[in-house]
Amino acid sequence: MASALEILASDSGSLARAGLLHTAHGDVRTPAFVPLATKGSVRGLLPAEVSELGYDIVLGNTFHLHLNPGDERIAALGGLHEFMRWDGPIITDSGGFQVFSMGHGTVADEIKGRAPTGPDRAGKVLGIEEDGVRYRSYVDGSRRFMGPEDSMRIQSNLGSDIALVFDECTPFNVEREYTARSTERSHRWLDRCLSWHAENGPADQLVYGIVQGGVYEDLRRDSTEQIAARACDGIAIGGSLGEHKQQMYEVVGWATDTLAKAGDLRPRHLLGIGEVDDLIRGVEMGIDTFDCVMPTRLGRHGVALVPDPENRWRVDLTTAKWSDSDEPLMEGCPCPACAIGYSRGYLRYMTKARELTTMRLLTVHNLAFVARVVERLRGAILAGDLATVAAELRAGQAP
Numbered sequence: 001m002a003s004a005l006e007i008l009a010s011d012s013g014s015l016a017r018a019g020l021l022h023t024a025h026g027d028v029r030t031p032a033f034v035p036l037a038t039k040g041s042v043r044g045l046l047p048a049e050v051s052e053l054g055y056d057i058v059l060g061n062t063f064h065l066h067l068n069p070g071d072e073r074i075a076a077l078g079g080l081h082e083f084m085r086w087d088g089p090i091i092t093d094s095g096g097f098q099v100f101s102m103g104h105g106t107v108a109d110e111i112k113g114r115a116p117t118g119p120d121r122a123g124k125v126l127g128i129e130e131d132g133v134r135y136r137s138y139v140d141g142s143r144r145f146m147g148p149e150d151s152m153r154i155q156s157n158l159g160s161d162i163a164l165v166f167d168e169c170t171p172f173n174v175e176r177e178y179t180a181r182s183t184e185r186s187h188r189w190l191d192r193c194l195s196w197h198a199e200n201g202p203a204d205q206l207v208y209g210i211v212q213g214g215v216y217e218d219l220r221r222d223s224t225e226q227i228a229a230r231a232c233d234g235i236a237i238g239g240s241l242g243e244h245k246q247q248m249y250e251v252v253g254w255a256t257d258t259l260a261k262a263g264d265l266r267p268r269h270l271l272g273i274g275e276v277d278d279l280i281r282g283v284e285m286g287i288d289t290f291d292c293v294m295p296t297r298l299g300r301h302g303v304a305l306v307p308d309p310e311n312r313w314r315v316d317l318t319t320a321k322w323s324d325s326d327e328p329l330m331e332g333c334p335c336p337a338c339a340i341g342y343s344r345g346y347l348r349y350m351t352k353a354r355e356l357t358t359m360r361l362l363t364v365h366n367l368a369f370v371a372r373v374v375e376r377l378r379g380a381i382l383a384g385d386l387a388t389v390a391a392e393l394r395a396g397q398a399p
């Protein structure tokens with residue numbers, strides 16, 4: 001089976017590679033960051049704006065779109081591309097992360113999109129069985145079920161270019177024994193996803209398997225081998241990656257190292273990770289695509305990305321210290337938001353006032369910032385000087 005990823009250049013000093021990921025709706029230049037279009041839009045932005053910022057692909061959320069407005073309705077309206085008027089590639093997650101978050105309860109409400117409308121309305125996991133998961137919908141409180149075949153059917157209705165298989169996303173604090181059993185079950189679910197898709201799924205939809213195994217090296221490496229042994233079009237790394245960055249790099253490294261040793265050339269996606277230093281490290285570890293709520297969510301909460309590694313590349317515009325500042329958001333930033341020339345004082349005032357315009361401005365700026373980081377990394381791999389560029393970015397050079 002030919003890989004959907006065409007590798008154009010590989011870095012000599014790391015596992016990094018730059019390429020083109022071929023999908024039914026066009027190519028994705030990799031490495032790539034994937035902005036979230038959770039409920040069918042990159043919040044606050046028009047499709048053309050997302051694309052003009054340099055993005056080739058967005059991520060839609062299987063779980064939320066299934067509950068509301070419903071994947072069958074979206075299919076009847078022409079599929080997700082037509083529905084949201086995005087004609088580029090779309091990846092959909094499996095819904096597993098959101099379903100299990102309701103049970104494990106460790107993820108921020110906004111990520112889940114769970115509306116806090118009262119205890120009776122909140123979503124809840126009712127049972128995890130071999131067949132799948134019974135849960136209560138956060139939308140209307142109805143009892144629902146999602147198993148591997150359901151997830152694939154929903155993603156087939158949505159018509160995404162890349163579908164992710166249904167898996168259990170185990171939280172950080174569970175025991176090894178639970179993680180081992182859960183990972184084994186996820187492998188069985190993977191087989192069911194692939195069988196369903198082979199028979200019923202769109203022929204041009206790529207399917208990625210997901211490596212689980214928690215923070216345990218033998219489980220991670222075994223899961224990586226199991227996923228790689230299947231006829232998946234790509235390999236995603238998911239589940240609990242640890243409680244701090246160092247551990248996350250170690251856990252991801254076990255998977256990418258296993259894949260590199262096996263000479264696996266399929267595309268690799270890292271789920272839910274996208275801070276600037278994590279992107280640099282992830283690229284060095286041979287990750288091709290990343291998705292993360294961070295740049296868009298921070299933007300909506302008054303936090304902008306700036307070349308300041310000591311403060312995690314962030315400036316919090318909600319703090320009073322900016323009230324009288326005539327400093328620009330970021331000196332020399334070429335993004336359309338910064339081109340207007342607002343002062344931090346203005347942005348601080350607008351942010352505190354919860355003005356939609358500022359949410360949009362900061363979302364644009366943050367996505368532009370991340371796009372430039374990734375573009376620089378890609379250019380560096382193609383030019384053969386990744387080590388230099390990675391060091392410059394880490395030292396706080398503007399992307």
Ligand SMILES: [Zn+2]
Pocket residue numbers: 329330333334335336337338339365368
């Ligand atoms: Zn900017």
